[in-house]
Amino acid sequence: MKLKVLVGTMTSTADYVAQAIQMDCADLVSDIEVTLMDGLDISVFDAEKAEDAIYLICSATYGSGDVPDNARALYDSMDSQPRFLGHVRYGVIALGDRTYLQTYCFGGKKFDERLQGLGAQRIGEVWCHDASSGTLPEIEGTAWCRQWLVAALQDADTAA
Numbered sequence: 001m002k003l004k005v006l007v008g009t010m011t012s013t014a015d016y017v018a019q020a021i022q023m024d025c026a027d028l029v030s031d032i033e034v035t036l037m038d039g040l041d042i043s044v045f046d047a048e049k050a051e052d053a054i055y056l057i058c059s060a061t062y063g064s065g066d067v068p069d070n071a072r073a074l075y076d077s078m079d080s081q082p083r084f085l086g087h088v089r090y091g092v093i094a095l096g097d098r099t100y101l102q103t104y105c106f107g108g109k110k111f112d113e114r115l116q117g118l119g120a121q122r123i124g125e126v127w128c129h130d131a132s133s134g135t136l137p138e139i140e141g142t143a144w145c146r147q148w149l150v151a152a153l154q155d156a157d158t159a160a
């Protein structure tokens with residue numbers, strides 16, 4: 001089983017979280033691939049790529065609750081080139097800041113909405129990190145991911 005982490009970021013926090021997961025969770029899954037969302041489109045979820053894989057969206061939030069610039073093409077393609085993603089299993093790490101009350105963690109949440117709309121199956125709840133909390137997203141994110149992965153791998157076994 002492969003974990004594919006797709007990273008939406010402006011100032012690299014989401015990338016640091018993904019890299020920490022890649023190092024910390026290597027004992028749980030045979031292969032962890034971290035990819036910045038730059039240049040990606042919905043074909044990243046094609047059936048042959050999703051085979052034997054679980055996806056983890058790891059996205060920050062910008063503007064008025066938007067996905068980061070490097071995630072825009074992927075996010076938009078899920079609207080402009082929609083296709084059924086029932087074969088995709090995924091989780092979401094949403095990075096944000098509670099001082100943006102109205103749009104807290106909307107970047108990751110928007111990906112979740114769009115994936116659900118295309119029939120993809122989310123495993124577990126969306127995990128949110130608040131930059132104003134003073135906690136380190138790399139530490140908390142890897143702890144969350146370890147638990148999430150156990151559930152995700154069980155789910156994959158059941159589905160097989």
Ligand SMILES: Cc1cc2nc3c(=O)[nH]c(=O)nc-3n(C[C@H](O)[C@H](O)[C@H](O)COP(=O)(O)O)c2cc1C
Nearest residue numbers: 009010011012013014060061065096097100104105
């Ligand atoms: C200009 C700007 C706008 C932001 N807008 C939001 C927002 O609308 N909602 C939110 O929850 N967080 C918002 N944030 C917080 C970031 O999403 C958060 O700091 C995140 O950890 C940054 O991740 P990155 O370093 O991977 O880009 C904003 C941050 C900046 C600098």
